[in-house]
Amino acid sequence: MYSHILVTVAYEAAQDAAPSLDIAKALLAPGGQITLMHVMEPAPVFALSYLPEGWREDMRSAIEADMAKLAEGLENAAIVVAEGDAAHEVLEHARAQRVACIVIASHRPGTQSLLLGSTASKVVARAQCAVHVARRPPAA
Structure with missing residues (x-):
């Protein structure tokens, strides 16, 4: 059993944090x-001039509100929204906060992610703590 578990939450198609939370609770x-x-990746530089004023703050607020709903009923839960490279931010937070286990979702890799690498594979390769990978079926 682990005293501090970090659960990554991705806002992508077919990503549901509930299975990862169930694993963490167990x-x-x-x-x-x-x-x-959750780690907000930076917007591409070319897109910045097309985005409305305050878009980043609005997005952060929406993510924090959603994560607060996910944390309902969890005793002693914390929410973190960071910005930057997802793998780097997860690993740095885990190290700084002395996380005992990271629970991260991963889809079954295809050729592209094998060549480029995924956030989950980077976290597994570099984490200084236990990592539990919650497999997701490939999107249909």
């Missing part, structure tokens, strides 16, 4: 903490 030690984390 692995959590009594009195332990679950932290939900």
Whole structure:
């Protein structure tokens, strides 16, 4: 059982955080903490002039509100929204907060993700703590 579990939350098609949360709850030690984390990737430079004023703050607020709903009923839960490279931010937060286990969702890799790498594979390769990969079926 783990005293502090970091659950990554992705806002992509076919990503549901509920299975990862179920895993985290099963692995959590009594009195332990679950932290939900989402990393906002930077917008491409060419798109910045097309985005409305305050878009980043609006997006962050919407994500925080959604994550608060996910955390309802979790005792001692925390929410983190960071910006930057997803793998780097997850790994840095886990190291700085002494996370004992990271729960991260991953789809079955195809040729493209094998060549380019995915956030999950980078986290698994570089984490200094346990990592539980929650497999998702490929999108139909």
